[in-house]
Amino acid sequence: MSNTALIELITREVLAELKERRGKTASAAKRVPVAVSARHVHLAQREIDILFGPGYQLTKRNDLYQPGEFAANEVVTLVGPKLRPLTNVRVLGPVRDRTQVEISRTDAIFLGIPAPVRRSGDLAGSAPITLVGPKGSVTLPEGAIIANRHIHMSPVEAEKWGLKDNDEVTVRTVNSERPTIFGGVQVRVSPKFKLVMHIDTDDANAAGLQCNDEVEIR
């Protein structure tokens, strides 16, 4: 065998091996199922009292994927300065310390409020919003946000993938009609979390994603 032929043979073998290794890496990819979050509201007891009556308690409609979280039977109407209503906006339980309204940018434009992209709970300086319930209404000076992109995971996945709470990652769609890469995705780690990426309807519809579609952390 000539040197040239030998080199060619070795090159071919090495390339084949590399290709196979890449294949194995791909199959061990950091895949995450998607949950699309429609607009919703978390209520504090103060606002529940106003909207549904003093001492009212939320009633459970169905459990959500994250343990302890549930969709309530109760809904509210949201109104902004354009005076157009978003009706039947679902209330999620359990009760929180502060009322938080989570909408998409499409909703924010419809309502006419400058809702910022924020992490859950980071409400200082967020947008004003009016909530209407069957027993009353309340206009909050702040509380409406566009939820940031985030992934819930347990410490098991975090450990396996070398991630920690509050890391920021980039996520790509796997088989979507419009291939999209989402930046600035917050990692949220807790023993009570099950693995899922939360995106809003704008992100989902931009990429053509539906609930349970998979995305991949890059």
Add this chain to the structure above:
Amino acid sequence: MSNTALIELITREVLAELKERRGKTASAAKRVPVAVSARHVHLAQREIDILFGPGYQLTKRNDLYQPGEFAANEVVTLVGPKLRPLTNVRVLGPVRDRTQVEISRTDAIFLGIPAPVRRSGDLAGSAPITLVGPKGSVTLPEGAIIANRHIHMSPVEAEKWGLKDNDEVTVRTVNSERPTIFGGVQVRVSPKFKLVMHIDTDDANAAGLQCNDEVEIR
């Protein structure tokens, strides 16, 4: 000067030089302004006759960015099987050979039609849609699409950036609230085109982009 100190000095100089070169590359980046396309309709004369009356001619409201294209004063209402209306949907001129309805996935879900992501003009097997005008209505068996992401450019930019008509590129946001990379972006080259990327309201709102924001071809 010790060898260690010398190496450190050289390293610092090289890094500074690299940083500056990277800066120069960035300033020569393939930047493209964005135009956000709201839902709209292109009409054939056959549908104009039905919706606005026989022989009716569209009237110009304002010119669009691409020479010859204009927004008409005329609007229609769109309805799908959910029987919910999208009102005041703008008609764009000039008249086309076939009627084409361009909506976002958010709109498609609202209407209840399975509109596919398509290039302009590729209507075979696209979604059915009902258009209502002041003089009549028409239900088309196909014609509603979600427009693909695309960039209009002249042969001058195409040449400069090594691109040709129908190439597919990837585009990233530059300064958006939610960093996003759009895949599958069609390049459309014509001497009559001015440089602009067309995205729909889902893509725009997902990334937090507005008209005239800039994106970058990677």
